[in-house]
Amino acid sequence: MNARRLILANIWVSVIAFGVAAAMAVMQALSRANLDLPFRTARMYYMSVTAHGVLMGLVFTTFFIMGLGYAIAERENGEIRWPKLGWIGFWVALAGAAMALGTILTFKSSVLYTFYPPLQAHPLFYIGLTLLVVASWGWCASMIASWRDARRRDPGRSVSLAMHATAANAMLWLLATVGVASEMLFQLIPWSLGLTKTVDPILARTLFWYFGHPLVYFWILPAYTIWYTVLPREAGGKLFSEPLGRMVFTLFLILSTPVGFHHQFQDPGIPASWKLFHTFNTMAISFPSLVTAFTIVASLEVAGRLRGGTGLFGWIRKLPWSDPVVLSVLLAALLFMVGGFGGAVNAAYALNGVVHNTAWIPAHFHLTVGSAAALTFMGACYWLVPRVSGKKLELVPLARVQPWLWFIGMVLFSFTGHITGLMGLPRRIYTTTYGDAAQAKAWETLTGVSAVGGIVLFASAGFFVLVMLFTLLGKEGTETAKIEWAESLSMPPGGYKPGLWDRLGLWFGVAVVLVVIAYAIPLWDLFHLTRYGSPGFKPF
């Protein structure tokens, strides 16, 4: 009962944050198409980009992931480890998010969600976000403890893939957040309070991206968890290859963090040799994603054939496209394939200079975090909320249309963004006219198409929020479906025995070693430069 309330409390915050952030986004898309709207000012635009990024990237995702994790742990062990810690974490995270958001909405922290110094936000912006992160560590502890409980209960048998994935993600998050916590505690908080005069922007950017890239895997791993453990069953089939799934999640734990310099290719102060090393690590991390692509498609084929599909592609039509859960995940996965190719360009050592900080980048991550993660989370809500709350999913017709709208909106918004990015349109700008410069004229039609995409996306977001509100506030149903994981196609009798990939503690150690190799020397070199810090600026 208590567990159920904790899960739903996290989902509630997540849904509301999503709704507010989506409303901010539609205005931005219209602004970039140079449409004159009421209340449209540069000050408003940059404030709303900040709010959108923080709410979507840090609040919507973190709360949803915590809620899902608690549900997985509860399914595994019949209880949540340390529910009180869970509640304290919930309230601290909520207070932190509200604090940060308060300073954003009052125009005191228009520093965008990357908050690069020497742009300086209100101290409560940094303190609030730090509280959100620290509170999430309580969730990590609870997840890892739940995973250990499950292992010890039956040492001869692997824990469920969902529990394995969640524990791997919690460990990944612990390792990743060391970067942003250091940036906040040693640089930004004392500096914004006036206790220190200056900060080094390159050190701050390095610590941010130490955190910033594994952050995207913190979003993606719960989505993959749904793809592996929920989608095959909901589609009417079985998971093709569970042991490889374990390997995939463990590989993400190992490889997610020592890659941050591929976000800093254009930064001075970091030698090319270390950027190259991070590039190779980044390429390696596409391996588990490509394995996932095979497993998911193969599992869907199993489902399609079990439902009577024949021929090379006939099984695709037999998939339950009208099921909101399956539909969301299928469309999310389709968009992710395109996003993955774009990501390979971003990470390419010699190509990044063509796309860095152009419209290509937000277009790219709206396919990854904005579709693969967000659209999967929406589908996961349709699946999870009725199972946790015992309530019936309301407004089902809207839930069936919503994923299609997201898909169409994202194609319009994102594909055009990739093209304008290649045409040199910078990201994060209020207008795209540059005093009617000739090169800027060429972007006009495409930014218009992109804005139409923004409107369609907003409609989709609105449908999702409506479905969730009606469901969460609705009456308890009579049928009480439970959380059940997809069966594995090749499950031996008695279940899988724990193998090398199950030893997350060991692999966490390997991940730490890789991080030290990737960051110790460049940081050491940076500390030995004669560095001049920067005072804060608030030009917003």
Place this chain on the structure above:
Amino acid sequence: MNVDLYEKIWMYGVAVMLALFFGSTAMAAIGRNIHPPSHVETIDPKTALADPRFAKQGVTRGLDGKVDASVVGMMFVWLPAEATIPADTPVTFRLTSMDVVHGYQIVRTNGQVMVVPGYVSQFTVSLPVGEYLVACNEYCGIGHHTMAGKLHVVPKEQWTPFPEVAK
């Protein structure tokens, strides 16, 4: 661990693809010396405009024929806002910022770099004849979208450095 045959084939395929990625990146980086701008040099941002390296902003023609451009970014302008460089000639841009982080992006080229206070950024490009918009591509505050400059790239034989910085 039991791995299905098709899955094995797929994984070998992925491994080959990644090997090609590794190989081509290594060839470009090590073999052909193509790197993203990664210059390591620091400068005091408070006195950057008085520093001999950036006291005069503009284009320099060295005695050896090398062309350098020195640019300072500040909210919300590039100094100089307009410059002329020769076409099809490697030009080395050296940049720093007086205040927050900016991004110097020559639109529709791969010539770009983050311009960070306290650091000197450097990159070299060779461009065809044309008129280029120079945008700021790192958010720098309320006037970010107005921070732009022009780069005129003219045929080598018609070129004179503008604004010229004598060596």
